[in-house]
Amino acid sequence: MIGPMRYISTRGQAPVRDFSSVLLAGLAEDGGLYLPESWPEFSPQQWRDLRGLPYPELAARVMAPFTAGSIAPDVLAGLCRDAYAHFDHAAIVPLTQVEDGLFVQELFHGPTLAFKDMAMQLLGRLFDHVLTQRGEHVTIVGATSGDTGSAAIEACRGRERLRVVILHPEGRTSDVQRRQMTTVLEPNVTNLAVQGTFDDCQDMVKAMFADAAFRTDMHLSAVNSINWARIAAQVPYYVYSALALGAPDREVAFAVPTGNFGNVLAAWVARQMGLPVRALCVGSNRNDILSRFLNENDMSIHGVVPSLSPSMDIQVSSNFERLLFELLDRDAEACARTMTEFRKTGRMHVPTPVWDKANALFHGVALDDDATVAEIRRLHAESQYMADPHTAIGIAAGRAFRESGIPMVAMATAHPAKFPDAMEKAIGIRPALPEALADLFDRPERYEVVAADLAAIEDRVRAAVLKNS
Numbered sequence: 001m002i003g004p005m006r007y008i009s010t011r012g013q014a015p016v017r018d019f020s021s022v023l024l025a026g027l028a029e030d031g032g033l034y035l036p037e038s039w040p041e042f043s044p045q046q047w048r049d050l051r052g053l054p055y056p057e058l059a060a061r062v063m064a065p066f067t068a069g070s071i072a073p074d075v076l077a078g079l080c081r082d083a084y085a086h087f088d089h090a091a092i093v094p095l096t097q098v099e100d101g102l103f104v105q106e107l108f109h110g111p112t113l114a115f116k117d118m119a120m121q122l123l124g125r126l127f128d129h130v131l132t133q134r135g136e137h138v139t140i141v142g143a144t145s146g147d148t149g150s151a152a153i154e155a156c157r158g159r160e161r162l163r164v165v166i167l168h169p170e171g172r173t174s175d176v177q178r179r180q181m182t183t184v185l186e187p188n189v190t191n192l193a194v195q196g197t198f199d200d201c202q203d204m205v206k207a208m209f210a211d212a213a214f215r216t217d218m219h220l221s222a223v224n225s226i227n228w229a230r231i232a233a234q235v236p237y238y239v240y241s242a243l244a245l246g247a248p249d250r251e252v253a254f255a256v257p258t259g260n261f262g263n264v265l266a267a268w269v270a271r272q273m274g275l276p277v278r279a280l281c282v283g284s285n286r287n288d289i290l291s292r293f294l295n296e297n298d299m300s301i302h303g304v305v306p307s308l309s310p311s312m313d314i315q316v317s318s319n320f321e322r323l324l325f326e327l328l329d330r331d332a333e334a335c336a337r338t339m340t341e342f343r344k345t346g347r348m349h350v351p352t353p354v355w356d357k358a359n360a361l362f363h364g365v366a367l368d369d370d371a372t373v374a375e376i377r378r379l380h381a382e383s384q385y386m387a388d389p390h391t392a393i394g395i396a397a398g399r400a401f402r403e404s405g406i407p408m409v410a411m412a413t414a415h416p417a418k419f420p421d422a423m424e425k426a427i428g429i430r431p432a433l434p435e436a437l438a439d440l441f442d443r444p445e446r447y448e449v450v451a452a453d454l455a456a457i458e459d460r461v462r463a464a465v466l467k468n469s
């Protein structure tokens, strides 16, 4: 019997909540991010008992401590079964070996061809379940650099209790990524192309949450990884691959292409739960704020530069705040002070002992576009593996820190067909979109271009709510 899980904010000034309320709240009222009051731990035998389970069952068992007190275990198991029922691979998250000691775990077998479906397909169902129980509606506002948007839209389209407004940076996603969002014409879906970067979009989302009256009136909720439920639903695939490679009786390491720090944070959560994770390797593109922090203790915002891996064209990695809170021994006041200072000055330099703690586990590697192209070519030539630009960066990061005897699992976060121009540049092949998306470029698009201006964006959200009331 697991006790109810309570959640606290990294900034210490928001109400303590249960899982369902955290799901609906999205971001804490004090601007912080929710995380569990204490970390649930699995014993080695409890991990072993999960070996060989079908993915949906494993996911429900791994997530159960996080939803305890809010979602009954059999309900969660049913939601997980539904969420992954239409993935196009029987294993859901298949594992492939590409080199000696280097594995790739494919997380792109869901409907929008990116790892975001792993959490989002479940979140759509969790929202429906909780909102139906409470007789409520929410307005989801989300920012995307390319993949979160389409996964959120796909998970929420047509759901009666949800309205979804997605902000993407105009002209800064691939055409496939944009069309995956803008060709969905259900009335509860609104796409805004913001004249700015992903960071501007995310700042707009956070500013809407900070506008207390607007937040309440619009019943705002979030689907970015600032929402704890996203992180919780991304933990199981790390468990799945670790168990397949011998954990808990052997250590494993993970390499993750990283933008908003949510995916790699989920691997860190698995480690907090007792999974023997030796190292976490973070791959960045030219927007290398995370690798600069990990290598030089320099987290300074440089401005977002477009790259061949647009989903990682991010400078402010929101989930870093959750790690920082832990690195500061859960001192919410210090965390709030550090984050406020970071947003004010654009720089963060943490005390050396805090930085050393991060470095004991995390490693950072940055690849520019030329190195990304070279990595895609190498993988295709030497391992016959077709990696999208983000995945290629993750694999390169994993290779750089591979240790003998410790399997390194790199996360394949997106299908190469989402980035045909980059793939063609690297290997001369434009990977075909799967059947369900084959006519994507013939579908009509609907979106509105809007300035990165809070009042303008709040107006569009109000209009979307009105249209769906």
Ligand SMILES: N[C@@H](CCOP(=O)(O)O)C(=O)O
Binding pocket: 143, 144, 145, 146, 147, 148, 149, 223, 224, 225, 226, 259, 260, 262, 263, 311, 312
């Ligand atoms: N890489 C993301 C950016 C948002 O990240 P999230 O995990 O916080 O939703 C994207 O592709 O949109």
